[in-house]
Amino acid sequence: MREPILELKNVSAAYGRIKAIKDISLVVYPGEVVSIIGANGAGKSTTLMSISGVLPLTGGEIYYDGARIDGIAADLLPARGLCQVPEGRRIFPRLTVEENLDMGAFFRKDKAGIAHDMNRVFQLFPILLERRRQHGGTLSGGEQQMLAMGRALMSRPRLLLLDEPSLGLAPLIVQQIFRIIREINEADGVTVVLVEQNANLALQASTRGYVLETGNVVMEDEAGALLANPDIRKAYLGE
Amino acid sequence: MEVFLQQLVNGITLGGVYALVALGYTMVYGIIQLINFAHGEIFAAGGYMGVILISWMVAQGYPPFVCLGVALVLAMGYCALLAMAVEKLVYKPLRSSSRLSVLLSALGMSIFLQNGLMLTQGVYDRAYPGEMVQGGFEIGGAVVSYMQVVIVGITVVLLVGLNFLVFKTRIGKAMRATAQDKTMSALVGINSSRIISLTFAIGAALACAAGIMVGMYYGSVRYDMGFVLGVKAFSAAVLGGIGNITGAMLGGLLIGMIEVFAAGYISSEYKDVFAFIILIGVLYFMPTGIMGENVDDTRV
Ligand SMILES: Nc1ncnc2c1ncn2[C@@H]1O[C@H](COP(=O)(O)OP(=O)(O)OP(=O)(O)O)[C@@H](O)[C@H]1O
Numbered sequence: 001m002r003e004p005i006l007e008l009k010n011v012s013a014a015y016g017r018i019k020a021i022k023d024i025s026l027v028v029y030p031g032e033v034v035s036i037i038g039a040n041g042a043g044k045s046t047t048l049m050s051i052s053g054v055l056p057l058t059g060g061e062i063y064y065d066g067a068r069i070d071g072i073a074a075d076l077l078p079a080r081g082l083c084q085v086p087e088g089r090r091i092f093p094r095l096t097v098e099e100n101l102d103m104g105a106f107f108r109k110d111k112a113g114i115a116h117d118m119n120r121v122f123q124l125f126p127i128l129l130e131r132r133r134q135h136g137g138t139l140s141g142g143e144q145q146m147l148a149m150g151r152a153l154m155s156r157p158r159l160l161l162l163d164e165p166s167l168g169l170a171p172l173i174v175q176q177i178f179r180i181i182r183e184i185n186e187a188d189g190v191t192v193v194l195v196e197q198n199a200n201l202a203l204q205a206s207t208r209g210y211v212l213e214t215g216n217v218v219m220e221d222e223a224g225a226l227l228a229n230p231d232i233r234k235a236y237l238g239e
Numbered sequence: 240m241e242v243f244l245q246q247l248v249n250g251i252t253l254g255g256v257y258a259l260v261a262l263g264y265t266m267v268y269g270i271i272q273l274i275n276f277a278h279g280e281i282f283a284a285g286g287y288m289g290v291i292l293i294s295w296m297v298a299q300g301y302p303p304f305v306c307l308g309v310a311l312v313l314a315m316g317y318c319a320l321l322a323m324a325v326e327k328l329v330y331k332p333l334r335s336s337s338r339l340s341v342l343l344s345a346l347g348m349s350i351f352l353q354n355g356l357m358l359t360q361g362v363y364d365r366a367y368p369g370e371m372v373q374g375g376f377e378i379g380g381a382v383v384s385y386m387q388v389v390i391v392g393i394t395v396v397l398l399v400g401l402n403f404l405v406f407k408t409r410i411g412k413a414m415r416a417t418a419q420d421k422t423m424s425a426l427v428g429i430n431s432s433r434i435i436s437l438t439f440a441i442g443a444a445l446a447c448a449a450g451i452m453v454g455m456y457y458g459s460v461r462y463d464m465g466f467v468l469g470v471k472a473f474s475a476a477v478l479g480g481i482g483n484i485t486g487a488m489l490g491g492l493l494i495g496m497i498e499v500f501a502a503g504y505i506s507s508e509y510k511d512v513f514a515f516i517i518l519i520g521v522l523y524f525m526p527t528g529i530m531g532e533n534v535d536d537t538r539v
């Protein structure tokens with residue numbers, strides 16, 4: 001059995017007195033694309049923010065790369081290869097595109113490597129090259145999503161958490177984003193945890209999936225099995 | 240005409256100093272939305288540290304420029320450490336409290352520091368050594384003292400340096416990123432506590448330089464000099480659009496000019512009042528300041 005790259009054991013987290021996730025356990029193996037699907041408010045973003053160390057846990061343990069990471073300051077994780085593209089993209093609005101990308105590599109000191117990776121991002125998303133001196137806040141939604149992905153790639157992640165990368169984007173852009181998710185997974189071997197409203201799209205791009213309901217994991221299975229499951233089709237695939 | 244030119248020279252000198260102090264208000268506000276009332280006291284502490292160091296070195300017989308240079312560097316370092324300590328001990332524990340709590344503790348810190356200065360340095364004016372920079376020259380009937388040249392020169396170097404730091408270096412980018420989104424900056428690996436601390440240090444160092452220059456310009460310092468100057472510099476920051484770096488510089492220059500011209504043409508008795516009038520006017524008529532949110536390139 002391979003060692004998991006990420007493992008959550010009975011993780012709970014809360015906002016004040018509001019319990020957002022309860023007793024969540026999940027495991028992700030290197031090279032996988034794992035989806036977390038669920039309705040609005042199910043606790044998907046909360047789960048990612050807990051993994052990233054932004055939200056303190058009220059219970060449970062999180063292991064990354066064999067080491068326990070819950071309780072570690074969020075800003076120390078990118079250097080260990082754990083990186084998140086949060087919901088809403090959160091581009092730095094008054095930094096230029098280039099500066100946003102450079103901040104993605106903030107902990108890195110290898111100038112040549114950073115320049116190389118920035119070129120790579122510009123190859124993946126040529127529009128960003130055109131816009132590189134423009135403030136992030138002036139980009140369109142699709143361009144901002146590309147910038148957010150590019151910024152994450154600048155940290156050379158090994159585990160990438162993506163929170164609703166398709167949100168609010170035109171179908172053509174969504175396709176492009178998912179093509180790139182596949183590419184970085186297959187070509188660069190980046191493990192991906194994918195949170196999506198669009199369950200169909202997400203499961204098609206994934207190896208496995210977890211279904212979240214009101215803060216609990218209610219189902220986990222191979223992506224294909226989830227796609228074929230009548231309950232899932234009814235609840236999340238609009239049938 | 241001579242009078243006008245003279246006022247212009249004096250206004251630039253004073254305005255530059257206000258700009259240096261205004262930057263500390265605006266940068267701290269930009270990054271943690273706190274009006275740091277204790278900032279004026281850092282300025283005063285800088286003025287005192289300057290007079291102590293310069294007097295001692297002058298007495299040892301060092302040449303004036305060496306005294307000034309060394310005193311500037313040491314005092315700026317001292318004030319940076321002082322401000323970082325205040326931030327760590329007083330503001331940081333309140334990071335997740337209401338903004339009012341932090342504001343009140345800043346007010347308390349201001350009173351504490353001012354009283355600290357009074358108790359350790361006394362209530363009387365303390366004179367800067369008179370022989371520091373003497374003489375001057377005349378252009379178009381206006382007298383420009385070498386002291387003014389030195390002050391404007393130091394101010395320009397500091398302002399250019401700050402702009403470079405904030406807009407061209409990686410740490411400056413991280414400062415702006417932290418000001419714009421702390422959660423996201425943590426997600427890219429920026430330690431926001433360290434950046435906030437650094438912001439306080441930079442603001443304090445600039446205020447310290449201003450304190451020393453005001454002391455040299457007027458010839459003396461006093462324990463409560465931070466209050467009125469603090470209000471003026473804060474007005475400058477608000478006038479420029481609080482949080483905006485270029486705005487603080489422009490605002491400082493404008494407040495300095497207005498004060499000098501109003502003192503020259505209206506009444507020198509009331510020169511300190513004009514900054515207050517501007518503050519109220521700006522807050523009332525254009526709360527986002529002259530570099531408001533629409534022309535916002537240089538907000539931190
Ligand atoms: N900052 C917050 N303060 C208080 N409650 C919050 C906060 N953020 C989320 N919640 C609550 O926690 C629960 C889970 O929210 P979360 O954002 O994780 O859901 P989600 O699955 O990501 O939903 P969506 O698909 O709408 O993004 C919700 O009930 C939400 O109201």
Ligand SMILES: [Mg+2]
Pocket residue numbers: 044045046087163
């Ligand atoms: Mg969400």
